[in-house]
Amino acid sequence: MEICRHKDHIEISELDPFLAELLRQIPASASPDGVLAAEQRLFSSPANRKETELCAEWKVYVEPELRRLFQSATETVAADLEQLNGNEKSLANRTLRIPAKHADAWLSALNQARLVIAAKNNFTEGELGDHLRSPIGSRRDLSLFQINFYGFLQEFILRDLGG
Amino acid sequence: MSREPRRGVGCRAQSKETEGTTHILDETGSVTTAEPTTETHSEEDIDLPWQVVVHNDPVNLMSYVTMVFQRVFGYPREKAERHMLEVHHKGHSVLWAGMREPAELYVQQLHGYLLLATLEKIS
Numbered sequence A: 001m002e003i004c005r006h007k008d009h010i011e012i013s014e015l016d017p018f019l020a021e022l023l024r025q026i027p028a029s030a031s032p033d034g035v036l037a038a039e040q041r042l043f044s045s046p047a048n049r050k051e052t053e054l055c056a057e058w059k060v061y062v063e064p065e066l067r068r069l070f071q072s073a074t075e076t077v078a079a080d081l082e083q084l085n086g087n088e089k090s091l092a093n094r095t096l097r098i099p100a101k102h103a104d105a106w107l108s109a110l111n112q113a114r115l116v117i118a119a120k121n122n123f124t125e126g127e128l129g130d131h132l133r134s135p136i137g138s139r140r141d142l143s144l145f146q147i148n149f150y151g152f153l154q155e156f157i158l159r160d161l162g163g
Numbered sequence B: 001m002s003r004e005p006r007r008g009v010g011c012r013a014q015s016k017e018t019e020g021t022t023h024i025l026d027e028t029g030s031v032t033t034a035e036p037t038t039e040t041h042s043e044e045d046i047d048l049p050w051q052v053v054v055h056n057d058p059v060n061l062m063s064y065v066t067m068v069f070q071r072v073f074g075y076p077r078e079k080a081e082r083h084m085l086e087v088h089h090k091g092h093s094v095l096w097a098g099m100r101e102p103a104e105l106y107v108q109q110l111h112g113y114l115l116l117a118t119l120e121k122i123s
Helices: A017-024 A036-042 A052-084 A100-121 A139-161 B043-047 B062-073 B077-090 B100-112
Strands: A002-005 A009-015 A094-099 B022-025 B031-034 B050-055 B092-098 B116-121
Touching: A002 A139, A009 A017, A009 A100, A009 A139, A017 A052, A017 A094, A017 A139, A036 A100, A052 A094, A052 A100, A052 B100, A094 A100, A100 A139, A139 B062, B050 B077, B050 B100, B062 B077, B062 B092, B062 B100, B077 B092, B092 B100, B100 B116
Parallel strands: none
Antiparallel strands: A002 A009, A009 A094, B022 B031, B050 B092, B050 B116
């Protein structure tokens, strides 16, 4: 895989089918799917639970706005990922171009996906810091690899935003 | 994220009880009359400062958290990094303190960036 920045987009080329599939999984991975821990992480409490009125108002007025914000980001990313559609079974490498103006949406969707995967798998801080674990193994190992791969992309986009 | 005022959340710090009628002169020169508000809140609600606290989270990248602090609070990179490191090493950092309404808006923005942030009353 090669990743480089251009004036108005980031280009990820030489994407092998495995990494292309992981990218395709971003929108689905960002969904809590009704898993309470993931839902609670994306929509965390704004205050101590004793602040019942504040927390209740937050659920009514702020959470829907946050849901729309997160959904809008994943929809933008899903649209960009359509470049990878077609010939999913082909072993040929792919190229993905992320428009610079979509950088914030990508940061958000990647972050949502990382947080949801971590919450669903209940990863420990030690596991999350283990960047050398092989992705070949359990489903849990694959999820950890997914978090690290998405984190790598986030780092690159952040560097791009920082000039 | 939108900084438009919401109903309910965020309105309280603005809604001190007013006495008498308020006259408002608009750009066209016409005067409108606002009835006195009847909603009252205790002095404690209005005057007590609140603080915005960000809590540690092993998933969010350090560089991402620094960028968010720069964007949300307008902090220079060095100050944003100091707070990020405080979150990382001490488990939390107080990013801002002041009136409740802007504090709520900051927490809302931080949640929009998926950081673990809370609003706490300074006692």
